[in-house]
Amino acid sequence: MTVASAGKSSGPVRVVIVDDHAMFRSGVRAELASTGAGQVDILAEAADVDQAVAAIAEHQPDVVLLDVHLPGGGGVEVMRRSQGRVPDTRYLALSVSDAAEDVIGTIRGGARGYVTKTITGPELVSAIRRVADGDAVFSPRLAGFVLDAFAGSIEVAAVDEDLDRLTEREREVMRLIARGYAYKEVAKELFISIKTVETHMSSVLRKLQLSSRHELTRWANDRRLL
């Protein structure tokens, strides 16, 4: 996990697309070529885990657009095998699935954002740029999952208390994101700078990835059983 940003680059973001549907890959490529011209540079495509790991090792991209369901163990497997070798690459998960365990599992696997495949071209370009700059990308749905997962009180004797709960400010930011606010609007609403919003988002992402909170790991299954 690379938290410290290696400085915001000004050139186009170098991207590898990983998805097992050839039609979707070519669609994204075409969309990024038109709306993201000059901002996004597509280096390679991959259709399964092995190809993806090889492509990432070869091209060392800034951002990998990663499908969650992928032959060979899923997107999480790609991150697991690549993170040691290419630590500076960041991952943006792109999926048709809204299932809670997929979303939370992928974020905990190391992705810095999760968007669904219905995202529009300009939104995707800005999400890629944001991930490349080291920020987190939360869709309203992901923010809702986060609020759900960190809801309620927890035992006082919890091990990593600061990791296991959101601060009031982080909760407010998540609520506004879930309500469909853009970063700029969140900043305006809470009278804070965009930079501060980004800091809060990265902090929530870190908690989501590192929290040992028992509820978080069982949460996806539990809510299904209710």
Place this chain on the structure above:
Amino acid sequence: MTSAPTLQPHEWRRASRDSESPIVGGVAGGLARHLGAPVLWLRAFFVLAAAFGGLGVFLYAALWIMLPSDSRFETSTPGGESAARGGRRPGRVRRLADAGPTIALAALAFGGIFVVEGMFGGGAVFWPIVIGLAGLALLWRQADEAQRERWFDSSERLDPVRMVFGSGGWASYARVAAGVILVGSAFAVVGLNGTSFGEARSAVVAGLVAMVGLALVIGPWVLRLASDLGAEREERIRTQERADVAAHLHDSVLQTLALIQKSSHDPTTVARLARAQERDLRSWLYAGESTDESSVGGALRAAAAEVEDTHGVSVDVVAVGDCDLDEGLRPIVQATREAVTNAAKHAGTGRVDVYAEVTPGAVDVFVRDRGAGFSLDDVPEDRYGVRRSILDRMERHGGTAEVRSTPGEGTEVRLHLPRPHPEENP
């Protein structure tokens, strides 16, 4: 495309073992969940009962054999399960930290053994029993692992090697090997007791020969039974899957495709149909979220889907927390529907975000668009949409409604309704 609610047959609550975070076999955890008692009490009970002539140990062992593992009851959504079967999803991840409780328990057990030994002296029968029990526990634990993996197995054939070792890995081999060695040495210790080494060895060899003979006699039957079971299970799963998929495709996708062909001249209708079908398939495959009127979240999703279909916009609903929908909460659902309809009609952007938060004390709903926006003062008194259906309705039922709108930037409607029974926590 909502289906009529069907009557569910009454399901008996059955106790099961907790396979998510077991310390030994998950018996105490599973029982605690079943009885609604703190798990610590049950663990204490088993430990205390173990002091009375090993009663607790026997009870625990018996329950371990009889209670089914709960992993068989875990079901995901059809899309998720299919992806898992096809290997397009990660499997269970085991961390070293998971072993923490086990190590702690083992340390405690060793301590306990030394205490007992100190009190009664090195009993001749005591040690073989301890060693034998440890071996059995390891073997049973491995049987659990193998069983759990079978439920996630994609090959769907019962293979005797896989039945014992699961998908392999040094942990399972080590468990089986250590278990067998421990049980074997228990026999050896009994045999050794007070006799010469040669006699002990012949006793152990006699035992082994008997076991091998038994395996040779019963083995073929067991194997055949296993392969029959496997074949039957495979066939059953295939049939169910085929039936599910066929029914769903026929019901919704084919009908939508037919409609799209008929209205291919009208792009708006085609987009609307495609959006409705996408929503339907997505919720069937992945979300597992209800869209019926039984809960607040479900009712809001249903209302949003209805507006999507009528006005051809896309409405994203994010719900945090949920509770049963009773008469007292219906006004906020109706007001939400009205607000979403307004946004769909007047915003002109084709996209509305709905966020609902259900807390023990209240239900809050936010409806937001990034459309034209308006100035509230310009809304004429006789415009019923906003005044009557949203503001007045919420106030009549003890809630509040607030409309914030900036021309050019969009509109947000905030609805707040206190819940009548705050003690009924979902």
